[in-house]
Amino acid sequence: NAGVTQTPKFQVLKTGQSMTLQCAQDMNHEYMSWYRQDPGMGLRLIHYSVGAGITDQGEVPNGYNVSRSTTEDFPLRLLSAAPSQTSVYFCASSVNRQAGGTFGSGTRLTVV
Amino acid sequence: AQSVTQLGSHVSVSEGALVLLRCNYSSSVPPYLFWYVQYPNQGLQLLLKYTTGATLVKGINGFEAEFKKSETSFHLTKPSAHMSDAAEYFCAVIYLRANSKLTFGKGITLSVRP
Numbered sequence: 001n002a003g004v005t006q007t008p009k010f011q012v013l014k015t016g017q018s019m020t021l022q023c024a025q026d027m028n029h030e031y032m033s034w035y036r037q038d039p040g041m042g043l044r045l046i047h048y049s050v051g052a053g054i055t056d057q058g059e060v061p062n063g064y065n066v067s068r069s070t071t072e073d074f075p076l077r078l079l080s081a082a083p084s085q086t087s088v089y090f091c092a093s094s095v096n097r098q099a100g101g102t103f104g105s106g107t108r109l110t111v112v
Numbered sequence: 113a114q115s116v117t118q119l120g121s122h123v124s125v126s127e128g129a130l131v132l133l134r135c136n137y138s139s140s141v142p143p144y145l146f147w148y149v150q151y152p153n154q155g156l157q158l159l160l161k162y163t164t165g166a167t168l169v170k171g172i173n174g175f176e177a178e179f180k181k182s183e184t185s186f187h188l189t190k191p192s193a194h195m196s197d198a199a200e201y202f203c204a205v206i207y208l209r210a211n212s213k214l215t216f217g218k219g220i221t222l223s224v225r226p
Contacts, residue, residue: 102158
């Protein structure tokens with residue numbers, strides 16, 4: 001019963017580097033989403049997916065790409081990291097949009 | 113426009129005292145409301161949620177919240193705080209309309225004094 005698994009847990013990037021944050025769920029949930037958490041700002045939605053092959057932008061999508069080739073996986077790509085992307089990133093999944101969601105344990109990303 | 117408001121950023125209570133964390137939403141469209149808890153260096157855990165039906169919702173760890181439509185509120189309470197309740201608490205809302213997405217408040221840090 002792994003739930004939502006995020007890797008890596010910590011990452012340091014240099015400005016301009018690219019990387020992919022991995023997210024996998026084993027609950028057969030259709031809805032998956034990515035959030036970033038910054039102090040005093042709560043969680044802000046980056047991208048979401050309502051099912052395999054379908055993705056859409058959230059509140060703060062710039063600088064991030066996603067794809068959803070399978071129900072289980074929803075990776076988040078940083079194309080060219082910037083210091084403003086220093087944050088804690090959470091992936092979540094749920095049976096549908098209104099269900100709230102099960103969250104992963106997060107990836108703490110620092111861009112220097 | 114902000115969809116959910118959590119006033120203040122920090123609440124401190126004594127062990128055994130009442131915990132009250134406030135949350136207000138800002139739409140006339142029916143909402144689904146959630147409270148999450150985040151312990152240090154961990155992800156978010158669902159405490160409770162209101163969808164339809166009974167307006168008083170009971171959750172885990174002795175927490176409960178009451179949906180008050182007239183006040184557009186969903187305050188979280190616990191009769192007696194425990195040291196283990198120290199954490200950050202987030203209220204979240206999604207509205208029953210097309211394209212609505214789960215929106216989080218800024219969070220409140222709860223400290224519990226011995």
